[in-house]
Amino acid sequence: MIGAESLVRTLVAGGADTAFVNPGTSEMHMVQAIDNIAGVRSVLSLFEGVCAGAADGFGRMTGRPAMTLFHLGAGLGNAAANLHNARRGRTPLINIVGEHATYHIKYDAPLTSDIAGIAGPVSNWVHTPSTPGGMAQAGIDVLQAAQSGGGQIATLIVPADCAWGESDGPAESLEIPVLPEVSDDEVKSAAIAIKAGNRVVLLLGAKALGERGIRAAQRIADATGAEVWRETFATKVERGPGLPKVLRLPYFPEQAEEALKGADTMILAGAREPVSFFAYEGKNSELAPANCTVTRLSGPRRDAAAALEALADVLGTPSGQESECPLERPELPTTGDLTDETVGLALGALLPDGAIICDEAITSGVPAAAYTQTAARHTWLSITGGAIGAGIPLSVGAAIACPDRKVIGLIGDGSAMYTIQALWTQAREKLDIVTVIFSNRQYHILQIELMRSGAQNPGPKAMEMMNLNNPEINWVQMAAGLGVDGGRATTAVEFSTLLKRGFDEPGPFLIEAVL
């Protein structure tokens, strides 16, 4: 058995059975191995950033690592932005990156590059086996690394001669590492802090935003008057009627500071201490009030949901009695202009139960988040690392992970262009995804940020760096070119009609919402 096959068999036995691939010449033996092994599914994308974002979406929804397959340093580089997002979101993810045969590297052929150097900044773990016999153990190690620390990016660089050489076969998989629990003392400290506090904020992040963590936090809130907030860009948060409501920390630092004003006690559960996304001249980076006492119940690398449950058992209401959102849906808008607001209303009115929403709408998505909150049970995935181009690929991975759930991509028109190739994979795999493009024909967030930076009367050159209106992109044509059916809405009723159609029909569908 060649090394490539020993690796893939080891990975599949360890639960990594889905591969998002864009291989090249140096990966041909990996392709053969995937071809030969029935237990692995391979999904082709035409750009590596799509593979990485899809693997992120898959890992978020299943909790299991998908694998990627990339061609040397250039292929890995194309995936770097979405690997950054996955790393920030603590998604378990296995990168398989081909490398020249070990003896060929010294010749510095044109595609030679420092693959480990490219991998480092977007990986938590990087390893290169040096013999075909080392491939199986490398498979065990990469599985362990990806599933340690609450989810990590583990990158395995595979020299071609390690892939094509003879090995001793696959290795047996180990148990998956579990998140360490917090100690009783830490729970007690948090309880003391909450009791002593006046305005108490529970800030949830990472795995605390699953149903268990949210319910436990609400039990604490109901008993103590504490407020339940979450980090701005959550990896995965459960929302909807029958679940407690979690408030989202606003993006802009002034708004976040306003939201936290007067809080004298903050308890971190899975979240890190809140900081401004960017620095602004003369503004603080830290968002908690200066006199606020911050207590870390659990960081993201420990079991924050279990920690919240332990804390709720100490000072919360009984389990099962926590407050929940009622079922409330807005009316479906059938008249008027199409705006962020009417898009949000329509989404709230029609949201299917059990949907997965992948949010990269940037400035346009705020009403959508508000109006879907209590409309139906759903899972919300954000852009965790701020690297634009996550949204459409995330929807691909989520749909492959959860074929029985409707997936919705809320995508800004600026965002959509970074990884538009993902639509082709949606069509190829016949994925049940409705993609809404918020077409405002600008990088609207940058226009806001330019004003915030103190620019007085910006000139045409500055505005041209933020306007997408010359030429206007025809998103329905683009989607059709990539095999995805769609329609264009310029009024509220047109949008509502198209959204209903997208939700009713299986398979991918794109709506260009002209704002």
Next chain:
Amino acid sequence: MIGAESLVRTLVAGGADTAFVNPGTSEMHMVQAIDNIAGVRSVLSLFEGVCAGAADGFGRMTGRPAMTLFHLGAGLGNAAANLHNARRGRTPLINIVGEHATYHIKYDAPLTSDIAGIAGPVSNWVHTPSTPGGMAQAGIDVLQAAQSGGGQIATLIVPADCAWGESDGPAESLEIPVLPEVSDDEVKSAAIAIKAGNRVVLLLGAKALGERGIRAAQRIADATGAEVWRETFATKVERGPGLPKVLRLPYFPEQAEEALKGADTMILAGAREPVSFFAYEGKNSELAPANCTVTRLSGPRRDAAAALEALADVLGTPSGQESECPLERPELPTTGDLTDETVGLALGALLPDGAIICDEAITSGVPAAAYTQTAARHTWLSITGGAIGAGIPLSVGAAIACPDRKVIGLIGDGSAMYTIQALWTQAREKLDIVTVIFSNRQYHILQIELMRSGAQNPGPKAMEMMNLNNPEINWVQMAAGLGVDGGRATTAVEFSTLLKRGFDEPGPFLIEAVL
């Protein structure tokens, strides 16, 4: 004057007057500076890989560095593949990458990453100023670095507070570094080697492939019987009637070895010793015959054209008497199927004088190269580093550098999807580019490579990783969605008609050649 303005003024004074940009929040003061300074042109692209490839095309055509403007590590990562190509092609190129304010980095906000780490593998030089006052000197240093060594990737990481803080104004530019010349002794050694050789191969690369180098090499060939070859993927080669013909070393190692069989003497002028692009099981990495004596007249970091001229003065024919290609064009095909062959014939028949051809056609481009060789004077740009996604962006940069020349992109359908966003910039800037998509609906090179790797009867999963036929991409719809007019050809006459139209009309035009 803020630091950003002192930097941009310094860069513009040093000749870097064209910026390919995709900025974000941390670059808003750089945007303001570009806005305020009349001497700099900014070109927006909707994906950073397009900016990098366009800057590569601009640098190849002008010999001057363009600057990019990227948003933090994620933006730079998106550009990595085309920066790899530019680095391999020795294009002078200045990256400006925004970074958080110096005091903000320690908070590890979501978009924080190791930017210098990401820059390292795709840069020859990386620097981060630490104060606004250091920005002007950083501008001088990055100009010098980009133009040293025959062309380098020089990356300047700009913390936001260095951009927005007060500086002392711009710095005065220094003279551009010139390539060191080779010594008389090196020229003599090469002359002795040529005289002693039986079958002598001159292998040209880098700047030896300009008109000066080619003419000098032909003088040597005419006098000594030496053959003039070039490296497989040249940064820029001048071709056409009135110029000597340079043979291209084939891509596949067996063919390259066959081409060099019996050569006992090789003289390198701007080229490196030829090696196989990839390693193959049981095959050599080095392509020159084992008993071939290789003499380096000039590496790519010295003035290889001047070295060839010096060598020609020693043993060549008189200057101006070198053999030249005649003007020969094929007939315009007006019947029959559309094939790589008929596309090539039509290109040869219609090629406008002075065109620039950006070649990323991979398996489909061989006849095009053959039939355009003697059709009209033109410049040929290859994908120098093997990182796919170079072609369409290169055409953008070449067209901005040379607005009076017709630019032609020959792009495989697999290649085209990596940086398809470049079409939008073609439309926005009304660039005079004809893009030909060779639509064979497969990664054909990989199907060949899979067979070469020894795969017996590959199964459907392997073939699905290389087939682009499900769904078929409609390139004309894609182009229209991005504002580029185009047409679809399924026969030779349809292609000829569309190509004529594309050449006759100014502005961008795309032809989907259905093969």
